[in-house]
Amino acid sequence: MATVAELLLHSKNLQSVSDSAMLDVELLLCFCLEKRRSFLRAWPEAEVSTEHERHFLTLLERRIVGEPIAYITGERGFWSLDLQVNASTLIPRPETELLVEKTLELMSDAASADILDLGTGSGAIALALASEKSGWCIVASDVQPNAVALAESNKAKYSLNNVTVLESNWFDAIGNQCFDVIVSNPPYIDPQDNHLEEGDVSFEPRSALVAENHGLADLEHIADCAGAYLKDRGWLLLEHGYNQADAVQALLLRAGFTKIFTAVDLSGWGRLTGGQFIAGVDNDE
Structure with missing residues (x-):
């Protein structure tokens, strides 16, 4: 199974699409794992299940073709609220x-x-x-x-x-x-x-x-x-x-x-x- 650190390396695939490639990859991985970004930093060697990895890579492909993170995850923070978006x-x-x-x-x-x-x-x-x-x-x-x-x-x-x-x-x-x-x-x-x-x-x-x-x-x-x-x-x-x-x-x-x-x-x-x-x-x- 891939680790958190290994999956974050996929940020290189977004560099031509996004000015915040690493942030985008972190947000997608957090969404799949239902974890906060602090988890990624605290546990870079944590193994990611095959199911979660497959989900992450599917979402990553959507981001690679330009789809906004907010539409992929269905949410965006605004003010003090986490709003559903579509x-x-x-x-x-x-x-x-x-x-x-x-x-x-x-x-x-x-x-x-x-x-x-x-x-x-x-x-x-x-x-x-x-x-x-x-x-x-x-x-x-x-x-x-x-x-x-x-x-x-x-x-x-x-x-x-x-x-x-x-x-x-x-x-x-x-x-x-x-x-x-x-x-x-x-x-x-x-x-x-x-x-x-x-x-x-x-x-x-x-x-x-x-x-x-x-x-x-x-x-x-x-x-x-x-x-x-x-x-x-x-x-x-x-x-x-x-x-x-x-x-x-x-x-x-x-x-x-x-x-x-x-x-x-x-x-x-x-x-x-x-x-x-x-x-x-x-x-x-």
């Missing part, structure tokens, strides 16, 4: 945690609040907020039935009953409810972007990635409609591409938002733009 939604990314951080910062004094997460996918943003604020009421919506089912499953896993998941094309099924904060990580990639054929993105659903008008169409729609669903002095927070901050700021300004700002991610790119809605303010003033 090919019907985007894979939650660390940059998106900025939406959670900024919402918590802006509403730090609010014991109760109404929050809307548009295009929730796996439910990552909504469930992260719900896990931090049990007194908040959060609506998480997505147009894709498979995404709604996945978000419901993740909600049930953590018993986060302050979240309501519903199927909606952006605001269509929201009704007359108004919110303190609306957050969204909508599609924002230009359909002609060459990066769509590279890496994990090439396996993710295009409907969750691309938008017309150079990636701005959905951002524009949300900015234009959000005021009707925000309470007075409510906030709209939008994730966007690394080079779209100026354009999104302009969209929010045109839609009548004030206190417009852009927050940067860990790489120093403008990744989130937000603004405050004040009822009764004339856009043109």
Whole structure:
């Protein structure tokens, strides 16, 4: 039987596919063995059963052809949660945690609040907020039935009953409810972007990635409609591409938002733009 150390040598087979080949191999092996990464380091000479080795090599082949680790294992960590993921939604990314951080910062004094997460996918943003604020009421919506089912499953896993998941094309099924904060990580990639054929993105659903008008169409729609669903002095927070901050700021300004700002991610790119809605303010003033 092969040892842990011997199986980890397969990282060389991933070097042309992944910038984190060793990490990928460790995650796949841990998944097969149902062990933590610390086990691999503590017991490199541990023998791996033939069944586990066969499972590991099957998963490795999927990674070699580019399939994302999260889709192979069916899970991805986000905030403090281990979320189920599948090919019907985007894979939650660390940059998106900025939406959670900024919402918590802006509403730090609010014991109760109404929050809307548009295009929730796996439910990552909504469930992260719900896990931090049990007194908040959060609506998480997505147009894709498979995404709604996945978000419901993740909600049930953590018993986060302050979240309501519903199927909606952006605001269509929201009704007359108004919110303190609306957050969204909508599609924002230009359909002609060459990066769509590279890496994990090439396996993710295009409907969750691309938008017309150079990636701005959905951002524009949300900015234009959000005021009707925000309470007075409510906030709209939008994730966007690394080079779209100026354009999104302009969209929010045109839609009548004030206190417009852009927050940067860990790489120093403008990744989130937000603004405050004040009822009764004339856009043109």
